[in-house]
Amino acid sequence: MQKKLWPAVAIAAAVSAAAHAELPTPGLDFAPLSTVLNAFASAAAHRRAETLVGKMTIDEKLQFIHSEYAMSAVPGGGAGYIQGVPRLGIPDLNMADSSTGSGSTSQASTTFPSTIGLAASWDPALAWNFGKQIAIELRQQGFGMGLGGGTNLAREPRGGRLFEYLGEDPVLAGEMLAERTDGTQSQKVIATIKHYMGNEQEHGRNGGNSQIDERTMRELYLLPFEIAARRAQPGSVMCSYNRVNGTYACENSHILNDVLKNDWKFQGQVQSDWGAAQSTAPAINAGLDEEEDVGSTVYLTPTLVKQAIANGSVSTARLNDMVERKLYVMIRTGVMDDPAKAGPINFAAANAFTQSAEEQSMVLLKNASNQLPLAAGALSRIAVIGGHADAAVLTGGGSGNTRDPVTGAFAGCGGLTFGTSTGCSWWTNPWLKLNTPLVSAIQSLAPQAKVTFSGNSDQQSPFAAYTQQQISDAATLAANSDVAIVVVAQPAGEDFGDLTSLALANPTNQDALVEAVAAANPHTIVVVESGNPVLMPWKDSVSAIVEAWYPGEGGGKAIANVLFGKVNPSGKLPVTFPVRDQDTPTWGTNGAFATNPVYTEKLDMGYRWYDSQNITPMFEFGYGLSYTHFAYSGLSVLHLPGNLIDVSFNVRNDGRVAGAEVPQVYLGVPYQGEPPRRLVGWDKVGLNPGESRRVHMIVTQRMQSVWDTTNSRWQYVPGSSVFVGASSRDIRLQGHS
Numbered sequence: 016m017q018k019k020l021w022p023a024v025a026i027a028a029a030v031s032a033a034a035h036a037e038l039p040t041p042g043l044d045f046a047p048l049s050t051v052l053n054a055f056a057s058a059a060a061h062r063r064a065e066t067l068v069g070k071m072t073i074d075e076k077l078q079f080i081h082s083e084y085a086m087s088a089v090p091g092g093g094a095g096y097i098q099g100v101p102r103l104g105i106p107d108l109n110m111a112d113s114s115t116g117s118g119s120t121s122q123a124s125t126t127f128p129s130t131i132g133l134a135a136s137w138d139p140a141l142a143w144n145f146g147k148q149i150a151i152e153l154r155q156q157g158f159g160m161g162l163g164g165g166t167n168l169a170r171e172p173r174g175g176r177l178f179e180y181l182g183e184d185p186v187l188a189g190e191m192l193a194e195r196t197d198g199t200q201s202q203k204v205i206a207t208i209k210h211y212m213g214n215e216q217e218h219g220r221n222g223g224n225s226q227i228d229e230r231t232m233r234e235l236y237l238l239p240f241e242i243a244a245r246r247a248q249p250g251s252v253m254c255s256y257n258r259v260n261g262t263y264a265c266e267n268s269h270i271l272n273d274v275l276k277n278d279w280k281f282q283g284q285v286q287s288d289w290g291a292a293q294s295t296a297p298a299i300n301a302g303l304d305e306e307e308d309v310g311s312t313v314y315l316t317p318t319l320v321k322q323a324i325a326n327g328s329v330s331t332a333r334l335n336d337m338v339e340r341k342l343y344v345m346i347r348t349g350v351m352d353d354p355a356k357a358g359p360i361n362f363a364a365a366n367a368f369t370q371s372a373e374e375q376s377m378v379l380l381k382n383a384s385n386q387l388p389l390a391a392g393a394l395s396r397i398a399v400i401g402g403h404a405d406a407a408v409l410t411g412g413g414s415g416n417t418r419d420p421v422t423g424a425f426a427g428c429g430g431l432t433f434g435t436s437t438g439c440s441w442w443t444n445p446w447l448k449l450n451t452p453l454v455s456a457i458q459s460l461a462p463q464a465k466v467t468f469s470g471n472s473d474q475q476s477p478f479a480a481y482t483q484q485q486i487s488d489a490a491t492l493a494a495n496s497d498v499a500i501v502v503v504a505q506p507a508g509e510d511f512g513d514l515t516s517l518a519l520a521n522p523t524n525q526d527a528l529v530e531a532v533a534a535a536n537p538h539t540i541v542v543v544e545s546g547n548p549v550l551m552p553w554k555d556s557v558s559a560i561v562e563a564w565y566p567g568e569g570g571g572k573a574i575a576n577v578l579f580g581k582v583n584p585s586g587k588l589p590v591t592f593p594v595r596d597q598d599t600p601t602w603g604t605n606g607a608f609a610t611n612p613v614y615t616e617k618l619d620m621g622y623r624w625y626d627s628q629n630i631t632p633m634f635e636f637g638y639g640l641s642y643t644h645f646a647y648s649g650l651s652v653l654h655l656p657g658n659l660i661d662v663s664f665n666v667r668n669d670g671r672v673a674g675a676e677v678p679q680v681y682l683g684v685p686y687q688g689e690p691p692r693r694l695v696g697w698d699k700v701g702l703n704p705g706e707s708r709r710v711h712m713i714v715t716q717r718m719q720s721v722w723d724t725t726n727s728r729w730q731y732v733p734g735s736s737v738f739v740g741a742s743s744r745d746i747r748l749q750g751h752s
């Protein structure tokens with residue numbers, strides 16, 4: 016049997032799990048996260064699920080493979096609902112979206128930072144906690160299942176749902192997803208990972224045909240799902256709306272049966288995205304276990320499935336398998352014996368968590384002449400300009416949003432005073448009103464200074480362009496201030512469509528605003544709120560840039576804390592920021608989107624594209640500055656039995672403040688078609704000034720392998736080059752394996 020081998024960070028996680036008495040036994044590999052005891056619990060759960068299925072009537076079984084509530088009728092404002100079987104002690108199961116907090120439409124929920132920001136923290140422990148904190152709230156709202164594990168890779172940097180995902184690298188995304196999943200399931204909430212697979216854009220969302228060769232699928236687009244499925248055992252995998260190589264994802268036997276259930280030994284269930292099932296028998300036989308209904312055409316209804324069983328196109332054994340998978344997941348996660356019950360939520364604790372998560376997610380992109388951190392005592396006039404920084408932060412739209420946020424009444428535009436005629440809704444235009452918006456947070460950190468806001472008024476549509484008057488007022492204010500902080504924002508979300516360009520839009524003239532302010536004040540700092548990379552034609556004119564993503568409800572305070580140095584930024588980009596749209600691999604002809612995208616760039620996606628094409632990005636994958644500086648030295652690359660390599664080196668904080676660095680290990684695998692460098696591991700190391708640490712990363716055999724298409728298996732490739740860097744391009748040490 017092929018050994019399951021995981022990247023360096025997985026081993027670090029396993030070792031840290033060992034501190035909690037869960038030491039992985041050598042020989043049992045490093046997966047799953049919780050090891051031996053879990054295997055016994057799993058076997059017992061299977062036996063119990065099988066016994067229960069044996070006692071169920073056909074109608075009771077059919078109720079378990081189809082969530083038939085119209086979304087608006089799901090109790091508690093959830094997205095789907097499966098009724099239990101009280102006579103057998105099987106409870107109801109209610110599920111809700113949970114990308115950036117509970118997506119209940121009727122209950123108040125905390126808004127967390129977007130998950131692209133979570134990926135930017137490069138902190139697996141934070142991802143675990145993120146999953147846990149959202150699950151605590153889901154459970155208290157009565158939900159036993161959270162649909163928040165989005166992890167499609169950022170192949171299309173303009174993708175409308177990028178904020179819900181974990182960036183462009185499969186290992187980073189997979190590790191963070193595994194941790195998030197495990198954190199969620201630690202709270203007796205079933206975690207769903209999605210959208211499986213090839214769903215990298217919103218164009219052609221329903222039925223668009225993603226054409227991806229097998230090696231590219233295995234090495235890139237399947238890999239985050241594989242890491243999470245094997246290591247964290249999510250209860251559910253959601254198949255997507257699109258087709259993969261001609262066949263709908265929810266009836267694609269290759270990705271569901273061959274890969275997920277056979278190769279990866281996935282024991283949970285496959286649920287459809289809402290309305291994504293396209294057939295009865297073909298879908299069931301291809302591996303779909305549960306259909307989620309949106310009230311239009313449905314295929315796994317009791318009537319249709321009974322017919323399929325009667326005519327022999329679906330076997331009773333397969334129906335039993337579908338139900339058993341669901342029951343198994345409910346038993347193993349604890350949902351069966353301790354179902355979620357509504358209860359009081361500690362919103363203050365959740366709010367504090369969102370702030371600290373955001374503080375670890377922000378990425379300092381530019382800091383000329385140490386513009387940041389700001390010294391409060393030296394400033395008497397601070398201008399804060401644009402982005403509704405006096406009231407709100409932007410969040411992502413669609414099902415990945417919280418729809419009834421705690422902070423501010425969610426009246427159309429997050430409680431801002433925009434008129435309803437602007438068409439605001441949580442779906443397309445989700446401004447989140449903050450109790451402590453950026454302006455007040457800055458004022459409280461600089462009490463002696465006069466903090467003045469200028470910019471778009473809340474009476475105009477949030478999408479309306481800045482007027483010439485607003486731009487010149489902002490420039491005048493900036494000219495009369497010691498420092499100018501400009502906030503720019505890039506709305507995006509599901510169904511909002513993909514962005515047409517990475518240039519700032521909505522309002523379209525934010526670039527002109529930044530240019531005008533920068534011309535008026537040499538101390539101009541730009542704070543970006545986005546879920547995607549953003550083009551920055553003004554990059555050279557401003558003194559500092561901070562990427563804050565969609566910062567969630569702790570955002571105002573978190574951003575202020577970074578600007579004033581209460582927090583030393585430690586985030587690194589999980590996506591490449593290009594200089595121009597034309598540099599991205601999917602731009603095609605004049606930026607037209609393909610409805611049926613062909614993944615012609617193969618393995619050269621994300622930073623691998625820029626490296627292989629020799630295109631210099633504006634800010635590369637893995638990049639991020641700090642208020643201190645880190646020196647790297649002493650690389651050693653040792654071979655261990657089993658084709659493991661131990662990469663070790665020193666990282667020293669040689670600046671004057673404490674900070675955290677994310678040293679990254681990349682391999683150049685000497686094999687046709689491989690990119691110049693691919694990420695295989697990283698660490699996040701907190702160091703005091705002058706402190707040094709020797710970092711060890713074990714690179715597994717699997718991370719040195721390529722997918723051998725001829726023999727359908729992983730092939731180990733010896734002799735990789737080893738790169739240790741502070742980013743994918745800032746390579747500090749180099750060696751050979």
Ligand code: BGC
Nearest residue numbers: 094112162209288289414509
């Ligand atoms: C989205 C899913 C989501 C589901 C339920 C669909 O439109 O694609 O991500 O979980 O709706 O809200």
